[in-house]
Amino acid sequence: MKNFRLKEARAENGLSQQQLAELVGVSRQTVNAIEKGDYNPTVNLCISICRVLGLTLNDLFWTEE
Amino acid sequence: MVLFSVFAVIVLIALILTVFRLMQGEKKSKQYDERQLLVRGKGYQCGFLSLCICLMLVMLAEGIWGLDTSYVGACVCLFVGLTTYAVYCVWNDAFLAIGQKPGYYMILCAVIVVCNSLGPVSHWKEGRSLEEMLHSVVCMNLMCGLCFLAVGITIAIKMRRDRTEES
Numbered sequence: 001m002k003n004f005r006l007k008e009a010r011a012e013n014g015l016s017q018q019q020l021a022e023l024v025g026v027s028r029q030t031v032n033a034i035e036k037g038d039y040n041p042t043v044n045l046c047i048s049i050c051r052v053l054g055l056t057l058n059d060l061f062w063t064e065e
Numbered sequence: 066m067v068l069f070s071v072f073a074v075i076v077l078i079a080l081i082l083t084v085f086r087l088m089q090g091e092k093k094s095k096q097y098d099e100r101q102l103l104v105r106g107k108g109y110q111c112g113f114l115s116l117c118i119c120l121m122l123v124m125l126a127e128g129i130w131g132l133d134t135s136y137v138g139a140c141v142c143l144f145v146g147l148t149t150y151a152v153y154c155v156w157n158d159a160f161l162a163i164g165q166k167p168g169y170y171m172i173l174c175a176v177i178v179v180c181n182s183l184g185p186v187s188h189w190k191e192g193r194s195l196e197e198m199l200h201s202v203v204c205m206n207l208m209c210g211l212c213f214l215a216v217g218i219t220i221a222i223k224m225r226r227d228r229t230e231e232s
Contacts, residue, residue, distance in 0.1 A: 021163075026098035029158035032230065039100050 002037045005060050009053045010035075023052045076180050083173060097162050104159035112150030119145045137199045144208040148215050155219040167220050174217030181210030 010020050010031075017035075021028040026045065033039035034049075041049070046061050053060070097105065123138035134141075154160040161167060184206035188198045198204060 025163070027101060027158060027163050029227075030098050030100045033100060042099055045099060 001063070003035050003060070006049070006053075007035045009055055009060060013053055015053075020049070020052065024048045079176065097159065101159035101162075104157040105154055108150045108153040108157070108159065111153050112146045115149040116142055116146030133200075135200060137204055140204050140208045144212045148212045151212070151216045152219050155216060155223055158223070160220075167224050171217060171220055171224075174213045174220065177213040178210050178217065181206040181213070185210070 010017070015023070017031045018028045021031045024031070024045065025048070030039065030041075034041050043057075046057055050057055050060055119142040123134055123142060126132045127134055127138070151160065161170065184203045185198060188201075188203050198207070
């Protein structure tokens with residue numbers, strides 16, 4: 001499932017995939033894979049992304065049934 | 066002969082410099098992220114599986130059809146396994162560590178392909194048959210060249226796809 005909220009949050013912060021990847025410490029392709037829903041990140045990576053974007057895990061990764 | 070000796074020395078120096086540079090790069094920041102590590106693990110699996118399948122086919126070819134694969138069989142199996150692993154990793158963006166540029170590897174692949182094509186080409190120019198070539202040590206050069214050619218082409222395709230994806 002695509003993660004549109006991550007994409008939106010990244011765009012709102014004015015970050016490109018490459019910039020977010022550098023801030024989080026992963027490759028650009030990994031950020032792309034998370035946004036496209038091709039890869040489920042670990043909790044540690046989710047927390048790192050949330051910290052960089054100033055949001056909570058609920059805001060970015062929680063999905064309602 | 067002298068030309069080949071000079072060329073061999075140049076290749077050796079280039080290899081030493083490459084290994085030195087790779088080791089320096091490793092010290093700096095050779096690091097894979099969690100997704101890349103997972104992909105590399107799957108790549109090992111694929112490489113090992115293709116190696117096993119290839120070995121099985123070679124054994125069948127030798128046992129059932131009575132083909133004499135000697136050198137070729139072992140070389141093909143090894144390089145098929147290696148190429149599968151490398152291509153799988155490149156295709157899933159897990160070959161290069163974080164921050165590594167693909168351009169350097171493209172040049173390295175091109176140099177290795179050129180170096181390894183010299184042996185088979187001179188063999189062919191001398192008028193020897195393909196079968197003779199495949200049963201000599203030159204087949205190692207051929208396989209190595211093909212392996213790096215496949216990796217180089219995959220890196221080039223990925224570079225192109227990455228550019229369009231980023232834009």
